[in-house]
Amino acid sequence: MERRADPEHGCTISQPESEHSKSAWFTVAGSFLVYFVSFGYMNSFGYFQDYYIQNDLAEFSPPIISLIGSMQLGLMLLVGPVSGTLFDAYGIKWLYLVAATGSTVSCIGLSFAQPGRIWQYFLSQGVLFGLMVPFGTSVALPVVGQHFRQNRALAMGVVAGGSSVGGVCLPIMFSHLVPRIGFAWSLRVAALIMLVFYGVAGFISTEKLPARPLKPARQIVDFGGFRDIRYTTLALANVVGNFGLYVPFYYIEPYIAVNFDGSGASSYLLPIINGSSFFGRVIGGYTADRIGGLNLLYALTTVSGCLCLTMWLLASSIGIVVSFVCLYGFCSGIFISVMSPVTSCLSPDDKIGARLGAFSAWGAIGVFTGTPIAGSFLKNNKSSEYTNLIIYTGVCMTVSGGLMFVTRLLCDRNLRKKW
Incomplete structure (x- = not known):
């Protein structure tokens, strides 16, 4: 690879072009x-x-x-x-x-x-x-x-x-x-x-x-943010959330195949959850700009955990599962899209990239181990074994939402403020 021109050696930057x-x-x-x-x-x-x-x-x-x-x-x-x-x-x-x-x-x-x-x-x-x-x-x-x-x-x-x-x-x-x-x-x-x-x-x-x-x-990864209790608490919330976040994405199709065999819906639930996530990402980003990213994040992460512990855990029909998938996908989109902007708000401007790098590296712990831990409940891939998997997912997301709420209180105890 050849390096492109460096601005320290005489390059000039053109005027900003139109965004259109x-x-x-x-x-x-x-x-x-x-x-x-x-x-x-x-x-x-x-x-x-x-x-x-x-x-x-x-x-x-x-x-x-x-x-x-x-x-x-x-x-x-x-x-x-x-x-x-x-x-x-x-x-x-x-x-x-x-x-x-x-x-x-x-x-x-x-x-x-x-x-x-x-x-x-x-x-x-x-x-x-x-x-x-x-x-x-x-x-x-x-x-x-x-x-x-x-x-x-x-x-x-x-x-x-x-x-x-x-x-x-x-x-x-x-x-x-x-x-x-x-x-x-x-x-x-x-x-x-x-x-x-x-x-x-x-x-x-x-x-x-x-x-x-x-x-x-x-300057690529800066772990200095962990000296800030707000950053540390949010990073912990991210890890705990990552333990459960992707479990429905990985196991919703095997779950349907075991619990609702012959429904014909299993091949479409993953596209539905991803499609719902799209709306969560777009609407979540728009809403976060207006009411505060952390305010939105702790609320919807907690909701996603409650959805697992109610709708998914007690689902008695394919219609309830489809409704759960739509709502959970929306909430997961908010978790994914809003977390980085909130982390940026807790970092100095000149260290945002490095702090985000450390935040992502720490969050990888939950990503690496979360779904395998959830899958360990499925000894024989039987219907009854999914109960513990669902409870595990719901608890992870609910605890993550609680830690985000603690982070919000550490930032400002006035919950009406935009944060």
Whole structure:
């Protein structure tokens, strides 16, 4: 890789372009495509979990299988701060190329994995994809932020929506293709889509800021925020929330298959929860700007826990489960989209990136271990065993909401204030 020009060596920065320019919105479209094939693919792991349980990895327990999806998300959070720094130094084109190559090779490698050889699935889908995808996801939002000021929230909301749209379309695509052309060729189709989408994104996306020197390690991740009790409490809430957040995404399809066999709805619940998450992300960001991110976050996180302990735990019909999926998906979208802006408010302006890096690294603990812990309740994947899994999820989300409320009180005891 060759470095682009450094502003310390004579580069000039052009005047800001119009936020309604073609280049600005083409960049939004490119980032949308990146989120579609990155987060959208990871949000589809519930389909893979159900498929593996019933087919290729049937001899392995659900918690072992869920480690594949947990590894994807956890590695993305750990590598993200590093890839963000490389973006500052080398630009978006090179990083999209790395992400495209890694993601495509991951899917093709997975298509050749042999049933029963779980290490092949783990390395190709969990490790390789998890290591490569942050080179796309960690730069897709910042490059959009370079183009927008007044409409930044709208533009970033559109980009974030790509993950939900991908999470809707990809599971439906797999559920229709696999019976027709097989699992392996369906993955090769997905690999082709990833390659094309990354290629288009790299072609239409533009940057406005010149390169900066690589940051030293201490500026990539800064754990100094843990000296602030508010930051520490929120980070703890994030970890506890991550223990339960993704459990419905991973286990809702196996749950339906066991508890409502023959309903025909299992293949559509994951797209529904991802679609609802889209509205949570967009509406949540808009609402947080008006009533305060932390005010919204602790309330809706607590609600998501209560939904698990009531609607999901006591569900007696497929209609109740669908209602739960819609509401939980909406609340989870708020958790995902509002957490970073709230964390930024607790960090000095010159350390926001590094503090967010430390926050993400700490949160990866919950992502790595949450769904495997939940899956450990499923010894034989029987209907009665899902009760403890649901209670575990509900308790995690409720406790997380309580810790967020404590953080809110530490910020200001006047709950009517915007915070």
